[in-house]
Amino acid sequence: MDISEWLYLVFNLLHKNHLLKIRYFVMKIKKLLMQNYRTFENSELNFHGCYTAICGQNDAGKSNIIRAIRSIIKSSGDRFGFNKDPDINYKKDYPKWQDKDHTNKQIRFVYLFNVCKKNDTGLFRFIIDYLKLDNLEDYECFDFELHIEYLSDKPNPDVKVVVCDKEYKELKAEEVFKKIQQSILVHNSTETDPYQFNSLFEDVGSETASEFDNIAATVQKALGKVAKAHKKELSELLGRLDAKYKVGISLPDYNMEYLPYNITLGDAKIDVEINDWGSGTKNRTNILLQLLRAKQISHSTTTASKITPVVIVEEPESFLHPSAQAEFGRFLQDIAEEFKVQVIVTTHSPYMLSKKGPESNILLKRKIVHSQMRETEVIETSGDNWMEPFGVALGLSNEEFMPWKDIFFNNSNSILMVEGKFDVEYYELLRDPIHGKNKLDFEGVVFDYDGWSTLKNPTLLRFLKNRCKKFFITYDLDVEKDIEEILKRNGFKRNEDYFPIGKNVSGLRNIEGLLPRSFVDKVNSINGSLVSAAMHGMKNEQESAKTNLKRLYVEEFKKNARISNGDFDDFYKIIKIINKAFLKNK
Numbered sequence: 001m002d003i004s005e006w007l008y009l010v011f012n013l014l015h016k017n018h019l020l021k022i023r024y025f026v027m028k029i030k031k032l033l034m035q036n037y038r039t040f041e042n043s044e045l046n047f048h049g050c051y052t053a054i055c056g057q058n059d060a061g062k063s064n065i066i067r068a069i070r071s072i073i074k075s076s077g078d079r080f081g082f083n084k085d086p087d088i089n090y091k092k093d094y095p096k097w098q099d100k101d102h103t104n105k106q107i108r109f110v111y112l113f114n115v116c117k118k119n120d121t122g123l124f125r126f127i128i129d130y131l132k133l134d135n136l137e138d139y140e141c142f143d144f145e146l147h148i149e150y151l152s153d154k155p156n157p158d159v160k161v162v163v164c165d166k167e168y169k170e171l172k173a174e175e176v177f178k179k180i181q182q183s184i185l186v187h188n189s190t191e192t193d194p195y196q197f198n199s200l201f202e203d204v205g206s207e208t209a210s211e212f213d214n215i216a217a218t219v220q221k222a223l224g225k226v227a228k229a230h231k232k233e234l235s236e237l238l239g240r241l242d243a244k245y246k247v248g249i250s251l252p253d254y255n256m257e258y259l260p261y262n263i264t265l266g267d268a269k270i271d272v273e274i275n276d277w278g279s280g281t282k283n284r285t286n287i288l289l290q291l292l293r294a295k296q297i298s299h300s301t302t303t304a305s306k307i308t309p310v311v312i313v314e315e316p317e318s319f320l321h322p323s324a325q326a327e328f329g330r331f332l333q334d335i336a337e338e339f340k341v342q343v344i345v346t347t348h349s350p351y352m353l354s355k356k357g358p359e360s361n362i363l364l365k366r367k368i369v370h371s372q373m374r375e376t377e378v379i380e381t382s383g384d385n386w387m388e389p390f391g392v393a394l395g396l397s398n399e400e401f402m403p404w405k406d407i408f409f410n411n412s413n414s415i416l417m418v419e420g421k422f423d424v425e426y427y428e429l430l431r432d433p434i435h436g437k438n439k440l441d442f443e444g445v446v447f448d449y450d451g452w453s454t455l456k457n458p459t460l461l462r463f464l465k466n467r468c469k470k471f472f473i474t475y476d477l478d479v480e481k482d483i484e485e486i487l488k489r490n491g492f493k494r495n496e497d498y499f500p501i502g503k504n505v506s507g508l509r510n511i512e513g514l515l516p517r518s519f520v521d522k523v524n525s526i527n528g529s530l531v532s533a534a535m536h537g538m539k540n541e542q543e544s545a546k547t548n549l550k551r552l553y554v555e556e557f558k559k560n561a562r563i564s565n566g567d568f569d570d571f572y573k574i575i576k577i578i579n580k581a582f583l584k585n586k
């Protein structure tokens with residue numbers, strides 16, 4: 001068992017024993033406005049709930065959003081404590097296609113934060129006390145805006161804070177800004193630095209500041225000598241080329257606020273350093289440690305510095321197999337909600353997209369002008385556009401997603417797929433405890449996929465199977481030749497993942513074929529015109545008549561079926577197979 005699996009086990013045990021239930025709110029970014037920053041000309045992003053997934057094709061602008069958030073962080077350092085968080089540089093970051101005359105133009109950010117009394121005590125109290133906002137004393141949470149503007153003719157940005165419609169500038173705004181600079185934890189899954197865990201433990205620099213300052217100065221001097229030697233060697237090597245290059249090697253600022261440390265993973269017999277494990281294990285472990293760090297802060301003793309951080313994860317799916325991505329995507333979203341910690345991810349994986357609601361998925365797309373990529377657009381993902389992020393991630397057209405919305409944004413991890421809406425009614429009837437050991441025994445959703453042709457999309461089927469912990473498909477026996485080969489070819493197993501419904505007799509190769517003949521005959525005798533239309537009418541008349549007959553069959557069965565008469569016996573045979581499949585997948 002590796003450490004990420006061990007952490008899963010610990011988290012799940014704590015959940016079951018209600019030891020990790022957090023009932024309060026923590027600081028979160030609610031909105032981000034960006035103007036004239038890299039690929040963004042004028043865009044507003046809204047962050048809903050505890051989990052947000054930012055998606056889009058390569059170069060769509062995902063990393064620029066993260067850079068915009070990271071730019072307000074006071075870095076906690078990387079491998080050697082070097083500051084890697086991006087500074088905003090007007091010449092570098094102003095959109096390249098914009099007018100070259102930058103007079104009176106600015107790069108502008110507006111961050112809307114929500115801060116809460118219990119878990120963001122430091123910032124909550126600081127804003128109230130420092131800005132003398134006694135009217136907020138009785139509030140559990142309040143919003144405030146942080147405005148930052150970079151001008152072409154000024155070396156430092158202008159900072160403004162807005163609370164309760166009051167504006168604060170200069171010193172007051174800058175002090176509030178400083179207070180939030182250590183409130184974000186960032187993990188980039190594509191970076192595999194062996195010391196990337198060093199921000200988990202508390203800051204120790206302040207306790208021995210003078211000693212660390214001396215050590216830092218010595219290390220900086222030694223590294224300077226090494227850089228000088230490398231510069232000379234690299235210059236000589238490049239001098240052999242026709243094109244001549246001038247070499248420069250510089251060192252970023254050195255920071256010893258946090259101590260690096262090693263992590264080992266193992267079992268009872270052997271421990272192995274984290275760097276000797278696979279990249280997928282290291283990646284998941286680091287992300288879980290960041291979440292633990294956020295939880296530690298939210299649970300810590302109330303102090304003047306307490307601010308529960310926002311956790312940002314870039315490409316959490318890195319190095320993971322699709323089935324592992326699906327599991328980790330579910331887990332990451334559940335933990336964010338459970339801890340009440342805001343998690344923002346950038347992703348190319350459909351498994352990392354939010355399952356809570358379409359508004360939690362932010363889709364980015366670059367505008368094309370004269371065959372050149374220009375500004376990033378934020379694509380609407382609510383309403384009928386809910387499928388856009390999944391279409392980009394899976395490479396499918398929007399039309400292919402239309403029947404699936406209810407299942408994509410369903411919180412259940414157990415899905416029984418059935419062919420039609422009347423099938424749903426039969427299965428819901430069989431969930432009644434009155435059926436005893438023969439009842440449909442699973443805590444999940446019975447989903448109508450609206451016709452067998454929907455099952456002909458293997459990409460969607462594999463995605464849904466991986467995304468759900470328990471997943472089973474039923475279809476009418478009369479379409480088995482069209483469906484079973486597709487399912488087998490994509491790794492689905494009969495009885496374990498799917499099963500055809502009906503009897504192998506003409507006219508009975510569907511779910512209605514499981515009904516006692518007395519129910520069917522009674523409905524048909526009363527509705528002769530519908531039976532005639534179903535057999536001899538025009539195509540649309542046949543479809544309408546068949547639908548009406550199906551409705552009448554299920555109504556008659558629900559009204560008059562009796563267990564004691566054996567009316568459910570053929571259904572019980574199917575339920576036994578389904579229950580066994582769900583039990584095996586637990």
